[in-house]
Amino acid sequence: MSPRWNMxxxxxxxxxxxxxxCFSVHGSQDEQFPPGAQLAAFNLPGPDSAQVQAxxxxxxxxxxxxxxxxxxxxxxxxxxxMCPQCHVNAPVVxxxxxxxQDDPALARDVKIIGIAVGNNRAQIEAYKKNFKVAxxxxxxxxxxxxxxVGGADTPTMILVTNSGKILSSHRGVITDFDGxxxxxxxxxxxx
Numbered sequence: 001m002s003p004r005w006n007m008x009x010x011x012x013x014x015x016x017x018x019x020x021x022c023f024s025v026h027g028s029q030d031e032q033f034p035p036g037a038q039l040a041a042f043n044l045p046g047p048d049s050a051q052v053q054a055x056x057x058x059x060x061x062x063x064x065x066x067x068x069x070x071x072x073x074x075x076x077x078x079x080x081x082m083c084p085q086c087h088v089n090a091p092v093v094x095x096x097x098x099x100x101q102d103d104p105a106l107a108r109d110v111k112i113i114g115i116a117v118g119n120n121r122a123q124i125e126a127y128k129k130n131f132k133v134a135x136x137x138x139x140x141x142x143x144x145x146x147x148x149v150g151g152a153d154t155p156t157m158i159l160v161t162n163s164g165k166i167l168s169s170h171r172g173v174i175t176d177f178d179g180x181x182x183x184x185x186x187x188x189x190x191x
Contacts, residue, residue: 032150033158033169039076041065041164042148044113044138048121052136056111066164071111072191073167073184074160078152079137081119081127085173089155090131092174097135099181109188113138117146117154159187 033039046061047053053061057070066074077093079086093112100106114137116124124137138145146152158169167187174180 032152032171033156033166035166035168037166039066039158039160039164039166040149042145044115044145047136055136056113066160067162069111069113069162072109072162073111073188074162075110075112076158076160077112077114078117078146078154078156078158079114079127080117080154081123083154086155087131089173090127090133092177093135093155093157094131094133095177096174096181096184100184106184106188109191110184111135115140115145115152117152118143159184161191 043063043065046063047056047058048061050061056064056068058064058068066076075096077089079089093114097112100110100112112135114124114133114135116127116137117140119127119139120141121139124139127133128137140146153171155173156169156171157174159167161167168183170180
C-alpha cells in the first residue's frame with residue numbers, strides 16, 4: 001500500500017469516529033426514549049455562571065440533577081459540537097428557545113438545556129458563539145451522561161417533567177417547527 005492510500009484510510013477512520021454519533025433517522029420518534037418511561041438519572045456539572053443558575057432556578061452552583069431545575073418541563077438536547085445535523089438543527093432549537101422566552105407562562109415552566117456528547121467546554125463555547133446559542137449547554141466529555149441514558153444519537157431532543165418522566169422525544173433535525181411547538185404547548189397545558 002502506498003503512503004497516500006494509508007493517509008486516506010486514516011482520514012476516513014477519523015471522519016467515522018468524529019461524525020458517526022451524528023447519524024440518525026431524521027425526524028423520528030426516538031424508541032430509545034419512549035413516552036411514559038423514566039429518564040435514567042444523571043448528574044450535570046454545576047452552572048458556570050450566575051445567569052445560568054438563575055435561568056435554571058438552581059439554588060447553588062453545585063452539580064445537579066434534572067429534578068433540581070426550577071421548571072415543570074425540561075427540554076434536553078443531546079448534541080455534538082462537530083455534528084453536521086446539530087449545526088442544521090441549531091437555528092431551530094434557538095427559535096424554540098426564543099418562543100419559550102417570549103411567552104411568560106412557557107418561560108416560567110419550560111427550560112432548555114444542551115448536553116454536548118463528547119465535547120469539552122472550549123468546543124461548547126465555540127459552538128455557542130458560532131450558532132448564537134443562548135441556552136446552557138453542559139459538557140459530557142467523558143460520555144458518562146450519554147452512557148447513563150444508554151447512549152444518545154445527536155441531535156436528540158427529549159422533553160421530560162422535572163421528575164424525569166419522558167413526555168416525548170425526537171431524533172434528528174426538527175423539520176416541523178410549528179407542529180413541534182404545538183406539541184410543547186399541549187404538554188404544557190397538561191402539567
